[in-house]
Each structure stands twice: as structure tokens, then as C-alpha cells.
Amino acid sequence: MKIASWNVNSLNVRLPHLEQWLAAARPDVVALQETKLEDARFPDAALAALGYRSVFSGQKTYNGVAILSRMDASGGGALEDVQVGIPGFEDEQKRVLAATVNGVRIVDVYVVNGQSVGSDKYAYKLRWLEALHGWLTDELRRHPGLVLLGDFNIAPDERDVHDPLQWNEDHILTSRAERDALDRLHALGLHDAFRLLNPDARMFSWWDYRQAAFRRELGLRIDLTLVSEALRARLAGAGIDREPRTWERPSDHAPAWVELAV
DNA sequence: ATGGTTGGAGCCCAA
Numbered sequence: 001m002k003i004a005s006w007n008v009n010s011l012n013v014r015l016p017h018l019e020q021w022l023a024a025a026r027p028d029v030v031a032l033q034e035t036k037l038e039d040a041r042f043p044d045a046a047l048a049a050l051g052y053r054s055v056f057s058g059q060k061t062y063n064g065v066a067i068l069s070r071m072d073a074s075g076g077g078a079l080e081d082v083q084v085g086i087p088g089f090e091d092e093q094k095r096v097l098a099a100t101v102n103g104v105r106i107v108d109v110y111v112v113n114g115q116s117v118g119s120d121k122y123a124y125k126l127r128w129l130e131a132l133h134g135w136l137t138d139e140l141r142r143h144p145g146l147v148l149l150g151d152f153n154i155a156p157d158e159r160d161v162h163d164p165l166q167w168n169e170d171h172i173l174t175s176r177a178e179r180d181a182l183d184r185l186h187a188l189g190l191h192d193a194f195r196l197l198n199p200d201a202r203m204f205s206w207w208d209y210r211q212a213a214f215r216r217e218l219g220l221r222i223d224l225t226l227v228s229e230a231l232r233a234r235l236a237g238a239g240i241d242r243e244p245r246t247w248e249r250p251s252d253h254a255p256a257w258v259e260l261a262v
Numbered sequence: 263a264t265g266g267t268t269g270g271a272g273c274c275c276a277a
Binding site for chain 2: 009209212213
């Protein structure tokens with residue numbers, strides 16, 4: 001079971017890329033972020049034509065998440081027990097969507113960016129991460145086999161940044177408080193699949209559009225796939241697919257994926 | 263060097 005995450009930075013613009021990538025990579029489940037589409041405009045018919053069911057929670061201009069699931073020959077791959085948002089956490093911003101596919105709980109997150117350390121948005125990011133942690137504590141009791149994936153807007157450690165001096169513990173996306181919040185998610189038994197299988201790899205998932213960052217390999221690994229303790233024994237592979245970042249008019253993020261053995 | 267690029271809205275904001 002191949003489960004992927006991709007921040008598409010506008011599904012309206014990136015639908016052709018998503019279609020091309022689905023046809024080539026054939027993931028069973030895909031968690032999307034930054035769809036930037038109201039639900040009425042979500043291209044569910046186009047995705048169904050490629051064999052994918054979809055659930056989505058979007059808004060105009062900003063944010064927006066979706067989960068796609070590939071229909072198999074016997075009509076499987078249903079998206080069940082769909083949850084929109086973090087229960088009990090009031091938020092206008094559409095950043096969280098969960099569903100169960102073939103017995104695996106999929107939790108898709110578009111974590112708050114936070115802008116800069118000390119800003120109002122940074123405070124919102126830390127509040128938001130605390131609410132996510134509280135909910136996942138309960139969610140893991142209900143669904144021990146869980147994959148938490150998405151754009152975390154946090155680079156876990158030095159191996160995940162091109163320049164640790166610039167991306168230091170006072171900088172947004174790498175600050176001590178953000179990494180502490182990620183560590184609290186790890187403490188729930190949610191393991192970073194990519195890092196577990198590739199302890200020494202320097203591979204990024206996001207490159208700024210500016211300063212030719214992709215060409216110069218000035219990236220960060222902020223798109224993560226975390227697997228619960230109960231799924232750890234099934235972990236068969238994890239990676240980042242850089243290729244779509246080389247295509248014309250790309251998203252600034254590359255898809256990150258994890259493979260679970262049946 | 264406090265820069266630059268993209269997307270979406272609407273004559274700037276978020277990333």
C-alpha cells in the first residue's frame with residue numbers, strides 16, 4: 001500500500017501535474033495540501049476518471065486539503081469515517097482531513113507556516129500543533145494503524161536543511177519550539193518513515209521558487225510521512241519523488257511517499 | 263544583499 005503526500009500549491013494550476021504523477025507513480029492513497037479550491041470547484045470527476053475517489057475540505061485562495069484513494073478491481077479503496085478539522089479546535093482555515101482506507105487511518109495535515117519566530121502566526125502555529133497533538137492522542141487509541149502525513153512546515157533536524165547555519169533554532173521552520181512540537185508527535189509513537197529507513201540521506205521535499213533554489217539544491221525536508229507503532233513492522237519503503245519539481249511550472253514541493261507491506 | 267518568485271485575489275497577501 002503506497003501512501004503519498006503532496007503540497008500542490010493550487011490544484012487548479014497543478015491538476016495536469018497531479019494526473020501525470022498519479023498515472024506514473026500509481027499510489028494507493030494521496031494526501032494533498034494547498035488545493036486552494038472551494039469544495040464546489042474540486043475536480044473529483046477528473047480524478048474519478050483516473051480511478052481515484054476523493055474527499056476534500058477546501059476554501060478560496062488559501063489552504064485546502066484532500067485525500068484520494070485508488071479504486072481497485074473489486075471496488076475497494078473506500079474512504080471511510082471522514083473527519084474534517086481538529087475536533088474542538090475552532091479554525092476557519094482548512095488544514096486537516098482524516099479518513100480510513102483499507103483499515104489504515106490517514107491523517108492529512110497542512111501545518112501552519114508561522115511566517116517568523118515570535119509573530120502572531122507563529123503563536124497560532126504552536127497552538128495549532130498542540131491541538132493536533134491532543135486530538136492524535138485520542139485518534140491513535142481509536143485507530144492504532146495510523147499514518148500522519150502532509151506539509152509539516154518543520155524540518156526535523158540538521159540533516160533536513162541545506163544550510164544549518166541559516167536554518168537554525170531561531171529561524172522559522174527549524175526553531176526549537178517547532179521541533180519540540182514535532183518531537184511530541186514522535187513521542188506518541190509516530191515515526192518519521194523516511195528518516196527511519198534512510199538515516200543518513202540528505203534529501204529535500206521543498207525548494208523556494210526564488211533564487212533558483214531547486215537548481216542550486218537549496219531545499220528543506222518539511223513534507224513528512226509518520227507511521228504509528230502498530231504499522232512500523234509493515235514499513236517497506238519511503239522516499240521523495242523529485243521529478244515533478246523539474247516539470248514546467250511546478251509546485252514548490254515534491255511528493256513524499258511511504259510503502260506499507262500488505 | 264532584508265533581496266526574490268509564484269498563486270490567487272482584485273489594485274496586496276501568503277508562502
